[in-house]
């Protein structure tokens with residue numbers, strides 16, 4: 001397979017859930033690409049299908065109630081659309097890993113953090129000869145004290161848990177990190193620290209990122225390209241600065257206006273060079 005194939009390629013993908021009151025089409029003919037080293041955002045209103053796209057990209061759709069009904073999903077050029085759970089197990093974590101909004105639901109509550117990072121290293125990083133040293137290195141990488149190794153998830157703060165989950169993900173040496181609202185549950189200061197950490201890691205490890213976020217200020221600062229989702233469809237995509245300066249879709253323009261109003265209200269994005277929307281408001 002060509003080494004220039006995108007890390008993640010989603011082609012006209014449609015996904016349905018079998019809900020209580022019938023079938024819900026959560027994603028309709030969505031197409032998206034993330035190449036090596038890129039930082040890409042997926043934004044859009046609640047319920048538009050962003051998390052469903054991310055879950056599909058890791059084979060994490062609920063097996064009995066959700067399914068890909070059309071389109072293709074390729075990872076490094078390999079068609080994984082019809083992969084079985086067994087096949088996904090070999091793929092999850094590397095080349096694609098994920099961090100979630102709620103780290104507690106993905107960390108094992110009865111296992112020490114160090115053990116969980118070690119398992120991820122043992123499963124995905126065959127080159128790691130000294131697992132303990134690699135765990136210490138990963139904790140250092142996500143700026144957690146070495147003693148965290150012996151902690152249980154409930155003993156950590158929200159920000160620390162998110163870092164611990166990040167260490168588990170990085171233990172797989174992913175080329176692409178899917179980050180689904182990784183800072184939403186954190187307070188503003190902890191959010192800023194987490195974002196700075198992600199940026200630093202991306203630069204140091206050359207890792208690509210697909211960031212799902214409600215925060216357009218963050219997207220403006222962290223992501224070169226952006227996809228905008230509205231009611232299960234990707235309605236607009238492009239270079240972040242170009243899309244934000246002159247959105248083609250009325251929905252995108254509205255999102256940007258709202259973000260700008262919020263920014264003006266709390267002054268949080270004063271550092272953004274210039275203005276990221278020239279439309280209306």
Ligand SMILES: Nc1ncnc2c1ncn2[C@@H]1O[C@H](COP(=O)(O)OP(=O)(O)OP(=O)(O)O)[C@@H](O)[C@H]1O
Nearest residue numbers: 017018019024026045046047048049050051052053
């Ligand atoms: N397990 C599920 N069973 C049935 N329907 C679901 C399930 N998960 C999501 N959906 C539906 O699929 C649609 C897309 O949901 P999804 O979680 O992907 O949206 P989202 O863009 O991530 O929203 P948010 O910004 O609130 O996280 C919604 O209509 C949602 O109700």
Ligand SMILES: [Mg+2]
Nearest residue numbers: 050051052180
């Ligand atoms: Mg979501």
